[in-house]
Amino acid sequence: MIIIMSFRKNIVILMLILSLFLISAFGVLIWHLEEASYTLEVDDTINEMIQQIFTQRNEALLERKTDVLDGLYNKNVTYGRWAYEHALKKMKYLHSWSEKQGVRFVTINSHIKVRQLNKKGDRLTLILLVSTEYQYLYENLIDIKDSFRIGTYHSLDLIPEGEGWLITREWYTDPFADSLNQDEIKDREIKDLILSEEYKQSFELLERRIDAVKYADKFCGAASLPEYGFTYNSKYRNYNNLGGDCANFASQILYEGGKFRKNGTWNYERGAGSKAWVNAAAFNSYMLYSNRASLISRGTYEQVLKSSYKLLPGDYVAYERKGKVVHISVVTDVDSKGYALVNSHNSDRYRVPWDLGWSDRGIRFWLVRVHY
Numbered sequence: 001m002i003i004i005m006s007f008r009k010n011i012v013i014l015m016l017i018l019s020l021f022l023i024s025a026f027g028v029l030i031w032h033l034e035e036a037s038y039t040l041e042v043d044d045t046i047n048e049m050i051q052q053i054f055t056q057r058n059e060a061l062l063e064r065k066t067d068v069l070d071g072l073y074n075k076n077v078t079y080g081r082w083a084y085e086h087a088l089k090k091m092k093y094l095h096s097w098s099e100k101q102g103v104r105f106v107t108i109n110s111h112i113k114v115r116q117l118n119k120k121g122d123r124l125t126l127i128l129l130v131s132t133e134y135q136y137l138y139e140n141l142i143d144i145k146d147s148f149r150i151g152t153y154h155s156l157d158l159i160p161e162g163e164g165w166l167i168t169r170e171w172y173t174d175p176f177a178d179s180l181n182q183d184e185i186k187d188r189e190i191k192d193l194i195l196s197e198e199y200k201q202s203f204e205l206l207e208r209r210i211d212a213v214k215y216a217d218k219f220c221g222a223a224s225l226p227e228y229g230f231t232y233n234s235k236y237r238n239y240n241n242l243g244g245d246c247a248n249f250a251s252q253i254l255y256e257g258g259k260f261r262k263n264g265t266w267n268y269e270r271g272a273g274s275k276a277w278v279n280a281a282a283f284n285s286y287m288l289y290s291n292r293a294s295l296i297s298r299g300t301y302e303q304v305l306k307s308s309y310k311l312l313p314g315d316y317v318a319y320e321r322k323g324k325v326v327h328i329s330v331v332t333d334v335d336s337k338g339y340a341l342v343n344s345h346n347s348d349r350y351r352v353p354w355d356l357g358w359s360d361r362g363i364r365f366w367l368v369r370v371h372y
Contacts, residue, residue: 151222151348209314215257
């Protein structure tokens with residue numbers, strides 16, 4: 001009898017334990033369901049909301065409205081505060097560069113494609129492609145408007161606040177990042193030199209240079225014109241997540257557009273490029289030592305500025321930091337003052353002034369003539 005009662009007692013205890021476990025597991029399940037991330041369809045309401053946020057931020061950057069920027073971020077969390085501080089630095093840099101250049105930005109407009117939208121609790125997480133056009137006027141040439149485009153890829157978190165939304169986290173590769181904490185280049189002689197230049201009426205370009213520029217314009221990714229679809233050439237591997245895609249893109253431009261032949265050193269096959277094809281420093285060395293290119297000038301911004309007006313569409317600029325070439329941009333045009341404009345990957349650029357984003361006195365520029 002005692003044995004039976006003891007057995008029944010153990011059964012009751014086991015049932016209680018099992019019940020508590022099931023209740024706990026059910027509670028955890030409900031909590032996870034509440035916090036789960038759901039992929040949502042992107043409708044017109046979402047597109048309009050995102051467009052409004054970027055429009056407000058662009059206007060704030062353009063007009064130096066720090067109060068408007070302040071109202072777009074949730075600064076009570078670390079990532080939101082960092083995103084706000086980055087935007088302030090970007091605002092300062094854009095206007096510092098424009099003062100050096102003798103220009104005034106007149107519009108900043110973003111074309112946005114929402115690639116993915118997830119909802120977790122009350123938070124929205126978005127993956128965005130953003131193609132932003134910057135328009136500017138020279139101080140002594142106000143009847144001609146110049147423009148360039150920069151493409152960025154954003155991971156963005158938003159939380160509701162009143163009738164709107166606040167940015168609580170934002171990540172993207174900023175093409176101005178290398179200049180935001182660096183020395184500002186301000187020199188009256190630089191500004192006077194830039195403003196004294198005039199547009200070159202014609203380049204009398206070889207057909208191979210023209211075709212190289214066409215390729216560079218078509219496949220500069222998020223910075224390209226909308227009719228090109230904001231894409232890279234799918235025939236080639238994207239190296240942005242493997243150290244950078246700038247040399248790979250420059251090599252494509254020279255091969256696909258400029259009709260340079262591949263060889264044992266400079267080659268792309270079976271989904272991979274050689275070191276001279278994909279590495280910025282190796283690409284620059286190969287081009288110079290193979291006699292496919294020659295050096296126009298090398299030095300700091302102040303040292304090469306005058307020489308930069310010799311650059312032709314189809315030439316390239318190599319950017320050196322701490323003794324190593326880290327980036328390649330291909331010249332694609334000049335603006336109304338003859339200032340060279342470049343295309344590149346990581347970050348994606350379409351006809352952008354060649355020094356924009358590289359305003360650090362420690363940077364050395366290689367201006368290189370390509371022999372087509």
